[in-house]
Amino acid sequence: MRMLRQLLYRLIISLRTFRKKGLRAGFAELGRTISRIFYQRAEFIVIARALLEQIPPAASKQGLVIRRATTREEIASLSPIADMIDMARFHKMFDHGSFAFIAFQNDQPVGYCWVSEEVDRNVTRVQPPLHPGDACVHDLFVSPAHRGRRIGRALVSHRLRFLREHGYKRALAVVRRDNVPALKVDKKTGYTNIGEMSHTRILFWDSFRYNIPDA
Incomplete structure (x- = not known):
């Protein structure tokens, strides 16, 4: 059901791409959608x-406000900077106990980040194994129009200070190897590499491989 719902969302996004960007971009998005049905790695x-x-607060642009989202309505405020696939996932994560911090500039959402206390693959498929005192941090995002203003670092710092103040001992994250901007932000805020993992999906079959010697 989860995969079929995501496929439907992807098809809707493809149709919107046809309307907004033309045939070439639309067919490219449709091709990516079809390929994801059969194989992902x-x-x-x-x-x-x-x-x-x-953990000291990070300097950021004046007027930036970061708040923890405590209601579904606050999660819904992310819709201007998140697509329908992410919004469906965010609501599900929130309902399962994960929580988000949202960055606002002039009362408009410009970024967000998430925290999960437990691994629930029905909600967030790629997460590291957690031990008592650990928290999984994930889904750090800043809207393209607001990048380069230290908003990402402010979100990371805010999230880390919250976790420390609430008794957590360690923050873990899984970042795509090709997500260079996120890895740079994490390195600047004190994260170190402790291992690797991979996720392979063939139709409805998922495989996770971990190599985390220090976990």
């Missing part, structure tokens, strides 16, 4: 940061 870096020491 991604490689990830597993990173961690201890939460023992004090």
